[in-house]
Amino acid sequence: MQEQITAQAITEQMRMEFVDTEGLSTPLTAEFEYDPADPFAVSILFADEPAPVRWTFARDLLIEGFYEPTGDGDVHVWPCLNTQGAAVVILELSSPSGEVLVQVGSRELSAFIHQMVAMVPQGAEGGLVDLDAEIAQLLSA
Template sequence: MSTLIDQAVQARLIVSAPPARAVPARLRYERSDPFAVHIAFPPAASLDGAEVEWTFARELLATGLNTSTGCGDVQVWPCGADRTVLEFHAREGVAMVQLDTAELRRFLGRSYELVPAGTEAGHLDVDSDLAALLREA
């Protein structure tokens, strides 16, 4: 069984002056980082021309499909029946994207097949992670 889920999605970048524009994005989930999901945007979607990746709690994404959640750098909420908004806060500003809720549900479903909810801690390799930290110190 694979230890990685990598799924292409189409995001709509919400901008202050219409129209919103479509940008490709990639959702990633790894068994070795069981509490987190990652979303990456290509260089063309950023102000400085560099790829942008955000990492946040899988639970935040799952909750945000049904109700507004998040109080930090990442906030998620449903936008009608078919779309979900992800809002990212950084020093440079705020970015908002809309994603297809059905695609997010499929991605989360695959992640729960890989690591069921409530079993995340059992997939952490604390000894190896600690050893790596000590080697770097």
């Protein structure tokens, strides 16, 4: 049975840092978004770029990567200490056009993750997906 969630998407702007190959960091702002209409995914919008870039990936990667290294393919996430000894989470994002390493403070990311999991608990995502509608959409394309 499909559950209904009437909550709006949560969006949180966070200060992040781009980490270059020399280990030097450059501040940037990114917008994290979780929409229960797409319960398995989380998005990060990098709007500081000349052309905004949105990355969408499995929310489980963000949750698991907060605690331990995880990832497969284009997205890898792991906890770490930055050069000042502060707890951060590293995101490594790869695409055919390049790869980027960014870090976000663990405290800020923790607040976002808690909101996301409070809205849709881990393991409850599947109850929000209408498989019949998804299959019908795929077959009509």
